[in-house]
Amino acid sequence: MDRLRDRVRVAVIQDETGIAGFFPYERHSFGIGKPLGGFLTTCHGLISVPDLRLEAKALLRACKLSVFDFDHLVAGQPTFAPYESDVRPAPVMDFTQGFDAWLQQVKTNSPKNLKTVRYKERKFGREQGGLRFEWASADPEVLRTLLAWKSDQYRRTGRVDRFAQPWIVELIDLMFAENSADFSGVLTMLYAGDVPVAGHFGLRTATTLVGWFPAYDTEFARYSPGIVHHLQMAEAAAAAGLHMVDMGKGGKEYKDWLKSGVLYVAEGRVSRPSASAAVHWMGRTPFNKARTIVMDRPSLYRAADRVLKGFGRVRSSLHQESSNAVVKEPTGAR
Structure with missing residues (x-):
């Protein structure tokens, strides 16, 4: 992140024995603090010795921040716990008891869904030349294919295309190039015959794969390729010795x-008295409350999703019309 953004900072916390922790953050204009990577990060907070407790406002003062706004903080950290306004579950696939135990839990959760997906998986392979998981x-071209699918998904569903920001694409390329025992970018892809149909790019630690960018080719939507891919990705992750796939909080x-299983992440803010903190509060609080209300009510979430998808269809149609427009060359012009 520091190679791509000039806002990146890491506070080093020391006691009489030496380094006790780190606090990574971004410092924006007027002392507004945000998690490293902003909306791209699905887990943030202090990296420290167990149970480190700091006075949060003193930490902000040392970091020259007036506000620290968080939405995926590791819940229950002593320093920030008093400032958590909402705590949400982040679903995980847990393989610590083995892949078969996880699969049995999936069957218990919804035997009908698992049976349907397995049927579609067999049908998919039978009708499209066999399935292969990587x-x-x-292969960087495979990554480009995945990102193109994801951009299309953002447009279709009325979301902002994150890959329209060059620094995000460059960040993914940097993560894709990382490959060490305790950190790497992992690109997975499901093929039907030799055709890529569904994939995912995420970050792996020594024990965990973090869900980041899943997508699929809509041409094969009738086979539910995204879910078929997730089942095969789970099996491959367990075989690679990982303990968990963190799917992140969200309404899917x-x-x-x-x-x-679940992990818990928190939303909230810490602020010191200042004009910029007050302005930030007025700008963010109504949005956060509205989002929480929508997320807590399935009917509102579905309605909001339908509106966004409708907007996405209009936007995609306009984009297609623009792409198909032909400027006719005047007669005789060369």
């Missing part, structure tokens, strides 16, 4: 029946 692909229904 773990940790090193498939997470409820693929999960075998």
Whole structure:
């Protein structure tokens, strides 16, 4: 992140024995503090010795921050716990008891869903030349295919295309190039015959794969390639010795029946008295409250999702019309 953004800072926390912790953050204009990577990060907070407790406002003062706004903080950290306004579950696939135990939990969660997906998986392979799964692909063209699918998904569903920001694409390329025992980018891809149909790019620690960018080719949507891919990715992750796939908080229904456990992340803010903190509060609080209300009510979430998808269809149609427009060359012009 520091190679790409000039806002990146890391506070080093020391006691009489030496280094006790680190606090990574971004410092924006007017002393507004945000997690490293902003909306791209699904887990943040202090990296420290167990149970480190600091006075949060003193930490902000040392970091020259007026506000620290968080939405995926590791819940329950002593320094920030008093400032948590909302705590949410982040579903995980837990393989610590083995892949078969996880699969049994999925079957218990929803036997009908698992049976349907397995049927579609067999049908998919039978009708499209067989299925093949690749773990940790090193092919940059495969990554570009995945990102193109994801951009299309953002447009179709009315979301902002994150890959329109060059620094995010460059960050993914940097993560894709990382490959060490305790940190790497992992690209997975499901193929039907020789055709890529669904994939995912995420970050791996020594024990955990963090869900980041899943996507699929909509041409094969009738086979549910995204879920088929997730089942095969789970098996490959367990075979690679990972203990967990963190799917992140969010409103996707498939997470409820693929999960075998949860982690907890928190939203909130810490602020010191200042004009910039007051302005920030007025700008952020109504949005955060509205989002929480929508997320807590499935009917509102579905309605909001339908509105965004409708907007996405209009935007995609306009984009297609623009792409198909032909400027006719005047007669005789060369």
